[in-house]
Amino acid sequence: MKSMVTFDYSSAKGFISDSEITMMERIAENAKEELVKKEGPGNEFLGWIDLPIDYDKEEFARIQAAAKKIQNDSEVLLVIGIGGSYLGARAAIEFLRHSFYNSVSKEIRKTPEIYYVGNNISSTYMKHLIEVIGDRDFSINMISKSGTTTEPAIAFRVFKKMLTEKYGKEEAAKRIYATTDKARGALKNLATEEGYESFIVPDEVGGRYSVLTAVGLLPIAVSGADIVKLMEGAAAMREHCINSSYENNDAVLYAAIRNILLRKGKTIEILANYEPSLHFVSEWWKQLYGESEGKDQKGIFPASVDLTTDLHSMGQFIQDGQRTLFETVMNLEKSTCEILIEEEEVDLDGLNYLTGQSVDFINKSAMKGTRLAHTDGSVPNLIINIPEQNEFYLGQLFYFFEFACGVSGYILGVNPFDQPGVESYKKNMFALLGKPGFEKQREELLKRL
Numbered sequence: 001m002k003s004m005v006t007f008d009y010s011s012a013k014g015f016i017s018d019s020e021i022t023m024m025e026r027i028a029e030n031a032k033e034e035l036v037k038k039e040g041p042g043n044e045f046l047g048w049i050d051l052p053i054d055y056d057k058e059e060f061a062r063i064q065a066a067a068k069k070i071q072n073d074s075e076v077l078l079v080i081g082i083g084g085s086y087l088g089a090r091a092a093i094e095f096l097r098h099s100f101y102n103s104v105s106k107e108i109r110k111t112p113e114i115y116y117v118g119n120n121i122s123s124t125y126m127k128h129l130i131e132v133i134g135d136r137d138f139s140i141n142m143i144s145k146s147g148t149t150t151e152p153a154i155a156f157r158v159f160k161k162m163l164t165e166k167y168g169k170e171e172a173a174k175r176i177y178a179t180t181d182k183a184r185g186a187l188k189n190l191a192t193e194e195g196y197e198s199f200i201v202p203d204e205v206g207g208r209y210s211v212l213t214a215v216g217l218l219p220i221a222v223s224g225a226d227i228v229k230l231m232e233g234a235a236a237m238r239e240h241c242i243n244s245s246y247e248n249n250d251a252v253l254y255a256a257i258r259n260i261l262l263r264k265g266k267t268i269e270i271l272a273n274y275e276p277s278l279h280f281v282s283e284w285w286k287q288l289y290g291e292s293e294g295k296d297q298k299g300i301f302p303a304s305v306d307l308t309t310d311l312h313s314m315g316q317f318i319q320d321g322q323r324t325l326f327e328t329v330m331n332l333e334k335s336t337c338e339i340l341i342e343e344e345e346v347d348l349d350g351l352n353y354l355t356g357q358s359v360d361f362i363n364k365s366a367m368k369g370t371r372l373a374h375t376d377g378s379v380p381n382l383i384i385n386i387p388e389q390n391e392f393y394l395g396q397l398f399y400f401f402e403f404a405c406g407v408s409g410y411i412l413g414v415n416p417f418d419q420p421g422v423e424s425y426k427k428n429m430f431a432l433l434g435k436p437g438f439e440k441q442r443e444e445l446l447k448r449l
């Protein structure tokens with residue numbers, strides 16, 4: 001049997017008693033049952049549960065073919081999307097591919113450079129990206145489930161124009177790939193009208209749970225990562241999440257323990273990593289947990305740190321600031337390479353005591369030392385072990401977090417599959433921009449500015 005991504009709460013035992021974990025069993029198991037039997041609130045958005053074993057194979061093959069075409073005819077791919085429509089792809093590409101993916105030579109990378117746009121409204125960012133593309137061949141993957149989100153729609157206008165000016169309307173249309181709803185939304189209409197190759201975000205899969213649909217899969221495949229293995233990993237974790245009993249169920253225990261900690265006043269969870277390639281996994285995780293649980297004036301605030309980097313900036317607070325934190329460490333067990341510290345004749349930097357040790361050994365020692373220090377500073381530490389940096393384990397990790405999030409939301413007593421709060425800023429922005437239909441709000445807002 002292949003090894004698995006696992007959850008380890010042994011370092012948090014000083015903060016949680018066995019009886020608390022036992023007492024949480026019924027609540028957590030009920031939450032899991034509600035999720036798996038699709039009986040809870042938001043149950044129209046549970047398509048992601050069976051996705052790893054029940055996805056559209058014909059579309060999957062089209063994704064692979066489109067990725068090949070983009071690899072062959074483009075030096076650059078623009079991924080236009082925001083939130084759940086880009087974070088999963090970026091998390092996967094940064095975890096699975098080269099740390100300096102866009103900068104490393106084409107001989108090493110072998111696949112197109114990939115840039116993300118439409119995840120902010122900065123004209124400077126867009127102008128700089130236009131300069132990076134220059135006169136090179138490029139394609140666009142425009143991703144928006146609703147097809148109406150402002151940030152990506154604006155970027156799409158700008159880069160579609162650039163593409164059309166370069167190739168003409170007909171050829172440009174062949175370089176645009178639209179990932180959106182099967183029937184609704186402005187992007188769907190545009191795709192039909194202009195004849196873009198289209199991929200579907202299933203109705204029953206919400207944006208933040210969509211990484212294993214075309215939303216994530218097309219850009220990930222373009223980067224050269226193996227999407228078959230990604231799905232296999234997710235399928236292995238699905239099997240574990242659905243069929244393991246409480247005491248052996250890593251995802252359900254993670255959900256249970258974070259809720260036990262919340263009830264003790266630990267209202268902030270920091271997801272920590274010791275590998276820069278995990279940075280965007282944390283960004284993806286923050287949306288997943290923040291949008292799923294932060295509602296009805298409840299929830300755990302999801303934060304993240306990159307370590308050891310942030311030990312030199314946020315370390316003081318984590319060690320010694322307000323005691324409302326717990327920390328979940330993503331521990332990449334096996335580094336992809338080994339760099340050894342060599343002896344220097346004159347030990348001017350005082351590092352000769354490390355001669356023969358690997359950089360990863362030093363990193364792991366920093367991790368272990370930090371875990372003990374933070375635990376001593378009353379920050380409960382949870383660990384998620386990731387055996388290796390590859391597609392199979394990333395697929396597992398994505399599914400682990402998604403499943404745990406559904407269970408955790410139900411334990412908390414919220415609908416983990418809606419995001420009503422996100423609309424407030426949008427309404428204000430539309431009113432201030434003078435969008436038709438928002439005239440009354442506009443008057444009221446202008447008085448307040």
Ligand SMILES: O=P(O)(O)OC[C@H]1O[C@H](O)[C@H](O)[C@@H](O)[C@@H]1O
Pocket residue numbers: 082083084085143144145146147148149152207208291419422
């Ligand atoms: O894919 P889209 O419909 O463009 O949505 C992109 C993102 O923006 C919204 O405001 C939602 O809060 C997110 O859940 C979503 O992932």
